[in-house]
Amino acid sequence: MDLFRQIQYAVTTSFHERKVTPVFILDEMQMAKDVFLSDLNLLFNFQMDSSNPFMLLLCGLPYLRDRLTLNHHNRPLAQRLLLSHQVEPLTKDEVKGYVDHHMSLAGAKHPIFMDDAMEALAV
Numbered sequence: 001m002d003l004f005r006q007i008q009y010a011v012t013t014s015f016h017e018r019k020v021t022p023v024f025i026l027d028e029m030q031m032a033k034d035v036f037l038s039d040l041n042l043l044f045n046f047q048m049d050s051s052n053p054f055m056l057l058l059c060g061l062p063y064l065r066d067r068l069t070l071n072h073h074n075r076p077l078a079q080r081l082l083l084s085h086q087v088e089p090l091t092k093d094e095v096k097g098y099v100d101h102h103m104s105l106a107g108a109k110h111p112i113f114m115d116d117a118m119e120a121l122a123v
Helices: 002-016 034-043 063-070 075-080 092-105 115-121
Strands: 023-026 055-058
Touching (some): 034 063, 034 075, 063 075
Parallel strands (some): 023 055
8 A cells, every 4th residue: 555655645746746647558457457447446546536646547349348337346437538539440441542552651652552452441
């Protein structure tokens, strides 16, 4: 618990004294153990009802959303989330445009990928 208090103190100090909002970005959270998710809830559970002195971004595959909402151990953390967003995959035309643009930036003077290869990339 001492480490929790140190982190909470650092967040509070940054927010109130330095006027800086710390941002924590945690990726691949679909693989996090339930114990870790519970610890996150405890770690950031201080005076949160009156202020938000930090931002926490939990990033992961769609399975993460299910884990947070369906698992009773994770529900307290899920209830504290203000926003949930799911990024949709690019369309085939968007993939082609993305690849063509980056190939152009890399100096390609002619198409590198055949149409079949572009189709395979977009799946």
